[in-house]
Amino acid sequence: MKIMNITCNDRDRIFEDGTLAEWAALQAHAATCPLCAEEVRAWKSLSVAAKELRDYSNSPSFWPRIERALAEEAARKARRGERWNWFSRLAGLSLGWQTALAGAFVLLLTMASGWIYIVRPVAPVDSDKSLLRSSALKEVESTETAYERAIDKLAAEAKPQLENPATPLLANYHEKLLVLDGAIADLRAQAGMNPSNAQLRYQLLAMYQEKQHTLEEVLEAKQR
Amino acid sequence: MGTMGLALPWKARISSRLRERGTRVEPSDLAGGPSPAVMDALSEDAALASACRSGDLRAYERLYTMHGARMKNLARNVLGNAIDAEDAVQETFFKVQRGIASFRGQSSFVTWTYRILINTCYDARRSRLRKKEVANDDSEETPRHEPRAPGAHPSLRMALERSLAKLTQHQRDVFLLYEVEGFRHAEIAGMLEITETASKNTLFQAKKNLRMMLEPPRSGAAETR
Numbered sequence: 412m413k414i415m416n417i418t419c420n421d422r423d424r425i426f427e428d429g430t431l432a433e434w435a436a437l438q439a440h441a442a443t444c445p446l447c448a449e450e451v452r453a454w455k456s457l458s459v460a461a462k463e464l465r466d467y468s469n470s471p472s473f474w475p476r477i478e479r480a481l482a483e484e485a486a487r488k489a490r491r492g493e494r495w496n497w498f499s500r501l502a503g504l505s506l507g508w509q510t511a512l513a514g515a516f517v518l519l520l521t522m523a524s525g526w527i528y529i530v531r532p533v534a535p536v537d538s539d540k541s542l543l544r545s546s547a548l549k550e551v552e553s554t555e556t557a558y559e560r561a562i563d564k565l566a567a568e569a570k571p572q573l574e575n576p577a578t579p580l581l582a583n584y585h586e587k588l589l590v591l592d593g594a595i596a597d598l599r600a601q602a603g604m605n606p607s608n609a610q611l612r613y614q615l616l617a618m619y620q621e622k623q624h625t626l627e628e629v630l631e632a633k634q635r
Numbered sequence: 636m637g638t639m640g641l642a643l644p645w646k647a648r649i650s651s652r653l654r655e656r657g658t659r660v661e662p663s664d665l666a667g668g669p670s671p672a673v674m675d676a677l678s679e680d681a682a683l684a685s686a687c688r689s690g691d692l693r694a695y696e697r698l699y700t701m702h703g704a705r706m707k708n709l710a711r712n713v714l715g716n717a718i719d720a721e722d723a724v725q726e727t728f729f730k731v732q733r734g735i736a737s738f739r740g741q742s743s744f745v746t747w748t749y750r751i752l753i754n755t756c757y758d759a760r761r762s763r764l765r766k767k768e769v770a771n772d773d774s775e776e777t778p779r780h781e782p783r784a785p786g787a788h789p790s791l792r793m794a795l796e797r798s799l800a801k802l803t804q805h806q807r808d809v810f811l812l813y814e815v816e817g818f819r820h821a822e823i824a825g826m827l828e829i830t831e832t833a834s835k836n837t838l839f840q841a842k843k844n845l846r847m848m849l850e851p852p853r854s855g856a857a858e859t860r
Contacts, residue, residue, distance in 0.1 A: 427839035428832075453850050457842050460849075461814035463792035464712050467704035473721060474699050477728050478692060484732055485690055578736065632737075 419447055426454055513590045520594050520614075524601055527610050548606055555615070562623050569629040584629050591622045677743070684744035688735045695728060702745060705816055706752050712799075712811050713756040723759050727752040746825040753808065753826055798848040806841035813838050 417425070417436040425433045441448040504512070566588075576582040595618045602611045686694030706727065710720035730751050738747055799807050808827065812818045813834075818826070820834040827834070 423839070426842070428835045453846055454842065457845055457849075458814055460791050460795050461810070463795060464708075464811070464815045466708055466711070469704065470707075470721070473707070473724075474696065474703065476721075477699065477725050478696065480725060480729060481692055481695055481732055484729060485692070488690075488733075580736075 419444060422447055422450060509586060513586075513593060516590055517593045517597055521597055521601070524598065524611060524614060528601075528605060528608060531608075531610065551612055552606075555612070555619075558619060562619060562626065565623065565626040565630070569626045569633070572629055572633050578632070581629065581632060584625055584632075587625055588622065591618055591625065594618050595622065680743045680745055681740065684735070684738060684740065687731065687744070688738070695732070698731075698745075698748065699728070702748070706749070709749075709811060709816055710752060710756050712815060713753075713808070714759055719759055719763075723752065723755045726755050726759075730755065742825045746822060749822075749826045750828070757804075794849060795845070798845050801848060802841055802844055806837055806844065809834055809837040810841040810845070814842075 415432060415436045417433070417440045419440075421433070422437060425437050429437065437447065437451065441451045572581055573585045573588065576585055595615065598611060598615045598618060602608065602615055605611060683694055683698060687698065703724065706724045707717075707720050710723040711717055714720050714723060727748065731748055734751070738744065742750070799810065802810065805827075809823060812823045812826065813820070820831045820838075823829075823834045824831045829837075
């Protein structure tokens, strides 16, 4: 085998990224060059010393500890999965069915709100806690506006994930948010007609909270 | 870390066996495509990922059996003690379980797992630093190594640990991954999201610095022949 010609100047390059043939040539050169011989020895001794930092002793209690943590997390995940199972099934339906279901949901919500409004107990204005007084109403409306603005910011952050959902879960979240937005718009319209109706405000708040929760989960999914 | 335009070795495969140390030469010089053994390992890696994705705890146990000791050793060398190392490894398994649904197979599953481990160690180190700052301790954050079972050369190990602590984080990590844990540059590149060339260069700089710290050249004799 022909040994290539190596000089001291090639040493660092070979240390960094030398081929087998170059290493062989360097060793041959080092046989006649004390400086390179010393450098090659020192270089290799670092690799030998590195072995001292290797300790693969087994700790018998370690895997059971990890396994327990993983099993607990799996159980938590399963519980969360059950919660959103409905939306998974929804994603399996055709677009027409999904639209019909969303419409039915909004209709149901509207009817329930209307029913609550109609059958609500009529009592003197002063004693009815479900009706908001004008000063309280102002406070509720300003808080609601601030809350809505904060959720809009959250929605803007989650928008890229939702517009191009990378996973079926994100697509489900997208669908859910569309349904929630529909319900919120409807409730807002009703609240506009009955600004003092606290029941409507509570329902609206619940919808906003659900939307916030969903957006947080979208953002959490993004971070993962 | 910017990776645009860089050819990252996504298919870098990690063997659970340690390679022999010495003058290691990367297999990129060897001609031909991936060997059947590499293809087997790739499919084994994909099978392991798939089993973990399905939530099979035995798959995680297999991952632990294959890599647990090496993961813990790496974490201990980065963090300096066994307790933090075990916490980091457990947290890594936890993150793998939580994030497996988003694993797209762009890198090997095991490379991805080690990347999570390294990032978890970075986080642990940062959080330790924050705690120190709160406690008004202004000493620099370098791993303080706890005593270990004596090896063949305890004084050599301690000297190496002290010198490693003086390297940059990047140099230290590449040295530990290559020289101690026996990974290839292609694998390290995948874990640290750098190029293979950058990994080689960083190792060279790390070893050069360690050499200067541990064993300074005796004379300034003429270099060139």
